[in-house]
Amino acid sequence: MIFLLPGLILFALFFLGPMAYSLRISFFEWKIVHPERSIFVGFENYQHALSDPIFQRAVLNTLAYTVITVVVKMILGLSVALLLNQQLPGRTFFRVAYYLPVITSWVIVSLLFEYMFNGQAGLVNYILKDFLHLIPKDILWFADEYLTLVPIILLDIWKGIGWAAIIFLAGLQAIPAELYEAARVDGADSTTQLRYITWPLLGPTTVFLVVVLVIGGLNAYVPFQLMTNGGDPLDLTHSVLTLMYEATFGRLDFGYGAAISYLLTGFVFVISLIELRLMRQRAD
């Protein structure tokens, strides 16, 4: 019990208590200065969210973002890890270099991506238009509801490959070398090895990564906030969290913000439980 106590106290005080408080807010039209004057509205905030087209769009954006970034980060992360797992000169250097984006500040790199994707004179347009001649005229990336997501997604992939790679690398190193030796003796080529040894044995690592990355993706906030100015154009580019933040701190609609957070948390919890079940099954 002594082992549980410090963690439990801290967790209850700064996590469960606040969670309960948020839950309460979500059922009210909340008055911040005089909470006692708040008006109980039942599930109205939740209903409002579910029927709000801006919220629905934010959900779609967040899902698309999560699916794309998780899949690409997994594939590229695994490729990098496979390469870094070999006896190559400068291995440590490559590891540190690929990990570098993970520790950079979101604010700074969001700004950099905006700069590179500048619609009138940015680097990306220059490469696409003047160098590769793929587009006839400059693209205003941030003026379009779909194109805006391109730099946001690329940023997340750029920043996340290193982390996925390091975790995969760890998983790879736990695979006994003897297995590969035996396969080689049997005449299996590297593709077969990848298919029948590496991939199955990486199962638990893969599911772990999926759980953590999906949670991170569904909770995306900073890159959306900074690169869309909170939903531009036309409130079509919100993520669930930027919408929650705008409702709470922009429009002082605390109840609505709390309801959105609870919907998101509930969804994340269910998804994670499913993933954890899968993880169990694969591990056993």
Place this chain on the structure above:
Amino acid sequence: MNRKSQRNFDKVVKLTVLALGLGLVLLPIWYMIITSFKPQTMIFELPPRLWPQVWTLKNYIAALGKDKFGLYFLNSAKVAVISTLLTVLISSMLAFVFARLRFRGKETLFYIFLLGMMVPPVMLIIPQFIVAKWLNLFNHTGLILVYTAMNISMQTFLLRGVFENVPRDLEEAALIDGGSPWTIFWRIILPLSWPGISVVIINTFLYSWEEFAWANVAIKNSSQRTLPIAIALFQSEHLTEWGQVFAASLVALVPVLIIFIIFQRHFVQGISTTGLKG
């Protein structure tokens, strides 16, 4: 082609692919570095250049020379180090319980703890603030406690996997010798899990070092502020000294990089011992 040259050829191909990928990965980093050396007038020059026309150290001198930069740096270091130690201690104790002890409802309790890594922290700021006000914690202690609380879920999750992989025979031997659970935890489990703990250290240190939202609302005394807040203050409503922001951010990266380099040997090994069981 004989076997050896085939292998060399393979190596060259792989190195080339890695280097190409590295180019893409490092391009924004390169921009970050050159921006910090550009004079304010050319920060976001368009079209962009890969090599600045003028190099200057002014941004570093101005950013680091700001009255309290050193103090903010130390504040951040103190908060990050203590949060990290506390998280390691608390998470490993929790993980020990979840990995080794048996009691009713253990799994459910574990899932409740897992909830902690799924909730967006922004959602909890106001109630956490109320708790902090109630306990009079608008200071570094408040930051440390909240950072620890927000981190224990994921790190406990990680460490539980690590502890489950420690062979049980060692403990049984200790139990026979009359060792308490505490001895087992302290003498056997922890020393054997050092790699997993490195992972926790890197994760938590990074989180506490760059956390912004809570530090922004919870610290009122300007001499107690942390580095991310100080860097945000380089931006005023109409004019932002981006060169200084970039310079300061690069300097702020150094401790995290050092922590990563120190612990990365364990890191690679460490994650593999998490066992990754749900």
Place this chain on the structure above:
Amino acid sequence: MKSNRIAILIFSLIIITATILAACAPAATPTESPAVAVTEAPVVATEAPTEAPVVEPVTLQYWHTHSDAEAAQLDQVIAAFEAANPGIKVESTRYAYSDYKTALLTAISSGAVPDAARLDIAWVSEFADQGALTQLDGNLPDFEAIIADTFPGPLSTNVWQDHYYGMPLDTNTQVLLWNKSVFEAAGLTAAPTTMEEFAAVTCQLTDAAKKTYGYAEGGTYFWAPAPVFYAMGGKITDEKITTATGYVNGADSVAAFTMLKDLYDQGCLSPNLLGGGIATDAGHAEGTYAMIIDGPWMVDIYKGNYPNFEVNFAPVPSGPQGTTSSVVGGEDVVVLADSKNQEAAMKWAAYLLSPDAQKMMASVGQMPTLASLVGDPAMPAYFAVFQEQLKTAQARVPHPKWSDMDNAINNAYQRMLKGDQTPQEALDQAATEIDALLGK
């Protein structure tokens, strides 16, 4: 089933939480179930956990978002105030503008508030509506005398439901900036004075091949087109703020946006306003944008970034009615309702509006709100054009739902630029949305 067990466990955990909370709560807090303990404690809590003793000397907390240079000057103002008011100390805390509202709201929600604060003029009615601010008329001594000398536009931003919840601390407005060398290269010598001229010059100074534009706006949020909108006679609501129909979609408002949309369609208004293009300040200095409309801070920005660039200001061109206009910006000073030091905080707020304090802040570019300081030799020369413009500049709608209204107009502007709707259709929709916000 499992869900049942989960429910039981959650419940038992809450009980554990309760015990723990009760155990570590300070003696004064009631021992109750956890949710209640956590949720109601802040409401019940009355003790002020500040170090300062509650009797004399009072230490005031004052929050703001001044820049470095302004904050340094503010320290001088504080020193002067403290010298004149022994027993009151002022501690100022600076916040980054983008995170300021969050910090304030979080503080307000728990009652751990600063005593006074400098707020964006667009927030005062919103905060007042929540009950976060102290009503100043009837409470602050000499209130009438103080506000009698302030400009009416900035003053009006402090009114909510017929009472004053703040005082105009500093003000600004936007005027036309024209790049002289671009003008001269085209054989022009002066800035346009009417909107008709403005539209013609904008296209004359546009060169599609060189990708230079006659005019650029920073975005589609209302602040950007507001000067043109008001100068063209545009209105968002009626005087009493009861309806938007017939105002935001009235003939003058539609004409204003139609002019901008036409300029955009002709390629004379830079597309950067839709996001992710060349910034207006840099573009103007480099000649990409011949004209922009912006505020007095541009002087400092150009001094820092383009030391050799000659900044030229002119009044916003007049609309068809022959009058110029623009939009009022700036900040107000407010006293927080939960402050324990009301009297001292009001003294401080009043001092900030004294000619002495206003003059001190003017030296770092903060335009005074006192009419009596117009033409004062202590004012920087470039204030003149802004102070002239302020005579006709209008405040945005002082209403708690302003940010939503802003968003409605912003979206309307975007829809018409993209060609999804005509200006009339877009503004009709905005009118309906704003009417809903006004509770119609």
